[in-house]
Amino acid sequence: MSLKEQLFEKLREKESRMIEIRRYLHQHPELSFYETETAKYIADFYEGKGLDVQVEINIGGEHGVIVTIDSGKPGKTLAIRADFDALPIKEETGLSFASENEGVMHACGHDGHTAYMLVLAETLAEMKDQLNGKIKVLHQPAEETPPGGAVGMIKAGCLEGIDNVVGIHVMSTFPFGKILYREGEVQSARSFFKLTIEGKGGHGSSPHEANDAIVAGSYFVTMLQTVISRRINPFDMGVVTVGSFDAKGMFNVIKDKVVLDGDVRAMSEGARSIIDAEIKKICEGLEAAFSVNCVLEYTTDYPVLYNDPAFTRQVAEILKNSQMDNVDSVEVTPPLPPSEDFAYYAEKVPSTFIYVGAQVEGKPAYPHHHPKFDINEKSLLVCAEAMGSIVVDYLNKG
Template sequence: MLRSLLFKKLEQKEQDMINHYKYLHQYPEPSFNEAKTSQYIESFYNDKDVVIHKRIGGNYGLIVEIEGSLPGRTIALRADFDALNISEDTGLSFSSKHDGWMHACGHDAHTAYLMVLAESLIELKDHLPGKVVIIHQHAEELAPGGAIDMLNSGYLNDVDEIYGIHLFPDYTPDVISYRKGPTMGGRSLFHLKVIGKGGHGSSPHLANDAIMAASTFVTNVQTVVSRRLNPFDMGVVTISSFNGLGSLNVIQESVELAGDVRYMESRIGHQIHDEIVQLIEGLEETFNIKCEFNYELDCIPLINHYKQTDYLVDILATSQGDYFESLKEHEQLTSSEDFASYLEKIPGTFFFIGCKPYGVDEAFYNHSPKFIVNEDALLTASKALGEVVLNRLSIE
């Protein structure tokens, strides 16, 4: 049975996955600048019987095509490989060697298991129906995100379905979780410059206080969520930066704010934009100031296709109790993920493997400087994605 052959190969190569993971973890690179990471991945495939497309969109993503010898469909699998501007504090023996940068989201592990899964599928290609497209994606963490480059390349035009995994420490690696429909939040970013009239602290009546106006905005913008959105709609507005530094006796002429908006439906993101614009117009009138406002879409909501998620659940349910113990429905996540862009164009689903270290009550979450991946999650992830692709390749 092809599944048994694949699983045996993955088990034999588990240490290879871990070795790739540890190497990548030591050499994190920022989004859109992952040159050496991309070279490492490319060199892994150079002596293998595949087609490699590199420098996708002029950036560092790669697409690897594994052509089976039998008729079948085309299934894409994706992993990301960029890192974060975080100083590592894990104490791992293979901690980051690049100061200020860390694989704090698990992208190193994503890449490691997909490389070895791809290698195993290549070794079985004489038995494979259809085509497997391996997407090694750059720049997931930074807008506009590498997924757009991959989609614009044209190499995914004939893909029938796409699947991806994220490692999260909600559970240990014996738990796989999924969700149908809206699963991860969309994200928008905004910048606001409030321009008033500077003056001396002793004569506030001769100035138009930008800090006062901006502070009013910080308070009032929360009413967009509490009073303008339908209570059944999810929305979050966060002010993440307030820059009004100056001398103690000077009323500042201008203040700059930045913020983050989260939502589970794109229409909510647009509504929040419109409500903020209305608040700003009122702010200008009330305080006799001017505002410069910029609102940018960073990531659309991730909406898993119901049919492909049902396929996933049916496939994995037959393996529950084998290489993992529990298949659970995951709650919605307000964090964002640019796999959403693939799902906007291609049927598929994005699911989760637990990577919580054993023996801890609460693990440090992704993007923490103390985030640690349980290495057992790599084999679980490779097997789960592997049996999904084998099943979906052979469906006519």
């Protein structure tokens, strides 16, 4: 029996434990940067198992956990990453193991990421004498909230000595049985802004005596759409969304101030920089045209997630040549609009981020960050086998 077959056999025997861990974590979600108990749970998992692994906790003053599995033999060092934070969402799944933390929910699958990674890491540690090189398991907090937990992990040195990094994300809207990958740009960069428009209030019967902040804000929303249609190359991806326009008041009173919150996505740093600059220009124009004052708070965070082409091809070839349970195909995915702080690792070290279909069979497929989000728990074993295949072939075959 090959090493990979031995690994798969062990993982299949432990599948029920993956599901049990996932359900426990799902019941006890914690928000980004507040994952104290989750980090402790992860660190405690590795204790007392005779695994001979190095466990570091509270990386960089945050709640990250790094586990080093050293084969004791020369070779490369591969980092494998799983995030574990939850979202400020009130769960509406009706699951028997629904969140017990009111208003907090694992609505993105990070509970599943952590569950499969714990069991996989335990199993790889049991088999480390048959491997070469080292494995660094990056249990990362705070993926959901800027500046993102990856930043703190990197500053604390988690990539020192690392040759490559691999991450997997379960996808509730992708068919179960598919693994997807993409070379190059795969997920978008992100910026967000808060714009406060300060005008001069007045009575609706005398608009000439006021500077209407609502009118100025409305022009801002309209002008914003021309940035994408008239400033961005049609073959490049850019999206600008105003998600909040706070202007509630009396029907006959002209507001003196409105506040708008918006989201920016782009699939290249060039496009994002154009959007950033154009939004600032529009604000300057509003001030001149409407005699208002614009206070713009603009934050640029997660970069474009770029999958190193050569490394991604290597990983895809490993997956295609692995006989995994419940995997029908390994395919190329189109670019994905959401952002992901795994991009920070990929900026520093050749990396790849792949996707495992986790659509629940026989039920509606709710998207990530939805109150009814759920995953097919069979996808946990797929994740473990996929990542395990990558680790074994990467370290032992080069």
